[in-house]
Amino acid sequence: MNMKNVVLLCYGKEIEFKRTLFAVLSFWSWYENSKGDVRVIIYTDNPEYFKPYLVDFNVTYVLVPITEIEESTKKSGLIYRFKISVIDKAFQQYPNEDVLYIDTDTFFIANPQPLFNALVPGQSFMHLREQTFEEMVEVYKWLNTATLDAQEFPRSFLRLIESKTYSVGGKQEQFNRMQHVWNAGVIGLPSSMRKLIPDVFALSDEFFLETKWRISEQLAFTVVLNAASKIQPSGDVINHYWHYKDRVDPRLNELFTLGFKKLNKNRKLIAVRRTTQKLNKLIYHEQMMTNTKNYLREKDYKNGFRYAFKALKGMPLNDDFVKIIKYRFSKVAS
Numbered sequence: 178m179n180m181k182n183v184v185l186l187c188y189g190k191e192i193e194f195k196r197t198l199f200a201v202l203s204f205w206s207w208y209e210n211s212k213g214d215v216r217v218i219i220y221t222d223n224p225e226y227f228k229p230y231l232v233d234f235n236v237t238y239v240l241v242p243i244t245e246i247e248e249s250t251k252k253s254g255l256i257y258r259f260k261i262s263v264i265d266k267a268f269q270q271y272p273n274e275d276v277l278y279i280d281t282d283t284f285f286i287a288n289p290q291p292l293f294n295a296l297v298p299g300q301s302f303m304h305l306r307e308q309t310f311e312e313m314v315e316v317y318k319w320l321n322t323a324t325l326d327a328q329e330f331p332r333s334f335l336r337l338i339e340s341k342t343y344s345v346g347g348k349q350e351q352f353n354r355m356q357h358v359w360n361a362g363v364i365g366l367p368s369s370m371r372k373l374i375p376d377v378f379a380l381s382d383e384f385f386l387e388t389k390w391r392i393s394e395q396l397a398f399t400v401v402l403n404a405a406s407k408i409q410p411s412g413d414v415i416n417h418y419w420h421y422k423d424r425v426d427p428r429l430n431e432l433f434t435l436g437f438k439k440l441n442k443n444r445k446l447i448a449v450r451r452t453t454q455k456l457n458k459l460i461y462h463e464q465m466m467t468n469t470k471n472y473l474r475e476k477d478y479k480n481g482f483r484y485a486f487k488a489l490k491g492m493p494l495n496d497d498f499v500k501i502i503k504y505r506f507s508k509v510a511s
Contacts (some may be wrong), residue, residue, distance in 0.1 A: 203284035206450035266372035292362040302365030311354040361395035362417035
């Protein structure tokens with residue numbers, strides 16, 4: 178089996194470093210294979226931050242000056258473009274090894290070995306499948322403001338992809354509005370797919386230039402991987418809490434204290450694994466609450482009740498949430 182590289186990019190505020198630290202330690206807390214067939218690589222502008230916490234773990238640090246990150250984004254103006262760059266860097270340094278890129282706001286919730294085993298030619302991973310390109314127009318309705326027509330981002334993207342074909346792996350591909358967006362918090366690529374990275378760069382740059390949609394790198398990975406492979410979800414192994422950072426961050430501040438640094442390797446992993454289990458349950462609860470509120474807002478009471486039950490099952494009641502449920506269902510009864 179090919180060597181696997183778990184790749185992360187971290188720079189900026191301290192909380193980003195704590196998220197990265199948690200993501201890395203969560204991996205080691207769940208990974209049950211100790212044959213040395215996995216390398217964790219952190220691309221960062223401050224390697225020294227991690228070393229006191231990760232002294233007992235096999236982690237490779239690659240110094241990336243903030244000026245290099247800024248230079249990469251200048252070409253298109255897309256801040257997330259450097260995500261593609263670090264995946265490219267990993268493949269350039271280890272061309273015959275597979276890459277599992279994860280965002281900093283992720284953590285493992287299960288043994289990743291089955292995911293590693295499935296990184297084979299013709300198959301790739303992203304986090305979860307989301308809406309179709311066409312459905313994104315309706316999703317973005319909730320982001321409209323008095324001065325911003327947020328729906329124009331997906332609308333302009335639809336016009337763009339339906340106006341021409343695109344080169345992926347040397348073949349011309351026609352994308353369409355019924356294709357699904359995939360969440361790019363996780364990107365798993367077998368080494369055979371390294372040749373597609375230039376296409377991801379090119380499409381990401383063009384998509385952002387033409388639409389100004391800030392998820393252009395996500396769209397580029399989606400269409401390229403969909404054209405060249407079968408995309409598989411990874412949500413059963415990795416939690417991507419991008420929408421719930423305010424729930425997770427306080428727990429990370431509580432976890433990573435001076436006392437944590439002094440723990441031995443085994444105690445660190447026990448503490449982190451226990452935290453992943455608690456946070457996974459908490460985030461599920463928050464997701465069900467969000468779904469409930471959205472369905473009730475649309476007056477879809479059947480689904481609202483269904484998700485309310487899931488949200489409240491086994492969790493303490495939230496006063497604000499209970500008030501919303503009472504109000505919405507009182508409207509049905511009246």
